[in-house]
């Protein structure tokens with residue numbers, strides 16, 4: 121089953137490739153003709169040039185599209201920060217999130233007044249590119 | 256296309272005699288290929304597109320499974336390799352009750368969900384014996400996210416293979432059309448999985464955080480399964496603030512909890528306010544706070560049904576405050592915008608209480624959502 125399906129994949133891609141290469145060959149022929157036609161027939165040469173370039177551009181684009189493998193894969197790990205606050209003196213510190221942290225957990229005593237400190241916030245900050253749109 | 260070919264042959268007739276017919280023929284061939292095989296080419300291109308996404312889904316699924324197994328090994332300290340058990344877990348399914356005769360279906364659904372929950376927790380405990388209640392809840396959430404990724408991958412793969420077998424444009428089109436949304440959901444589950452594995456608060460916990468900020472410093476008691484309540488004085492009123500019991504990942508049973516509080520006070524409740532995270536529309540800002548009426552709660556509907564039943568009995572007005580976010584924000588670590596919106600939501604709640612109730616009244620405030628990483 122898996123063998124069969126993998127052979128089907130190659131068949132598909134070779135068919136698409138064939139179409140692309142025919143287009144590419146055609147456009148190259150058009151370009152060569154255009155160059156040879158410049159001296160005798162100017163208008164025809166421009167037309168051929170146009171068609172040649174369009175065809176070449178299109179086929180290379182499709183070629184790269186199909187060739188392009190999926191971009192590098194990964195599950196993003198956003199950086200999450202934990203804010204620890206002292207309820208008595210207001211001392212505040214921010215550090216990276218550690219497993220076991222949760223909001224309203226009491227952690228080690230304050231450096232200044234030995235009162236137990238409290239985790240008051242855990243969040244991640246996202247820099248969003250502000251795209252200017254009409255809406 | 257045809258016009259182009261005709262133009263081509265006309266222009267080229269004179270200047271290059273021997274080349275022109277080849278070119279004309281090629282252009283015609285090209286034209287006919289596209290005319291008769293256009294749809295097939297389209298089908299192949301779509302198949303490739305689906306194939307690319309399928310690669311990504313497979314990667315997400317495998318990565319999710321890996322994270323689950325690593326986390327279990329790290330915090331669960333299992334005696335044996337948990338891989339086989341995890342693989343079996345990922346294939347679990349739940350059959351929802353028959354709805355031909357819908358009367359009483361909510362009770363049946365609730366029962367099935369309870370059985371599922373117990374079964375999952377028992378299994379997690381077996382996989383990872385050295386865990387406390389919080390960690391069991393977090394691991395269960397992590398496993399459920401991995402399960403969702405596995406399911407999405409398998410469904411898309413099914414349609415892909417079916418499409419390839421039949422080469423039917425319509426089978427492939429169906430899946431290709433919804434693919435962008437499916438991918439978004441899969442990516443959301445993947446980031447949720449990481450957050451669950453670490454026990455980080457997620458965007459969906461906005462409602463629970465509102466409740467936590469209100470209850471903090473007041474004694475809480477268990478009211479329903481995995482749910483706590485605290486009596487908090489707010490603006491001269493007594494507010495019964497309900498939330499799921501943190502900091503383990505679970506949503507509790509707010510429906511049951513509200514019902515119990517209403518029954519305990521014999522319907523002497525002036526108002527219920529529900530706070531929840533809600534999906535925003537594209538274009539709305541993350542962390543926008545909005546107000547409305549009705550039971551603001553998602554999930555399979557059991558809790559919403561119960562809340563509506565119990566408030567109907569005593570005709571208690573129900574208000575909702577929601578914090579807006581998109582699906583990705585809802586299941587990934589809580590964004591600062593959402594965290595800041597919690598204080599705005601509390602202000603709104605106080606305003607509603609001041610405007611709509613009298614001093615000495617009793618109100619219920621229910622913070623709905625997954626309380627992972629949020630204590631009380």
Ligand SMILES: [Zn+2]
Pocket residue numbers: 206207208209210211230231232233234235
């Ligand atoms: Zn201090």
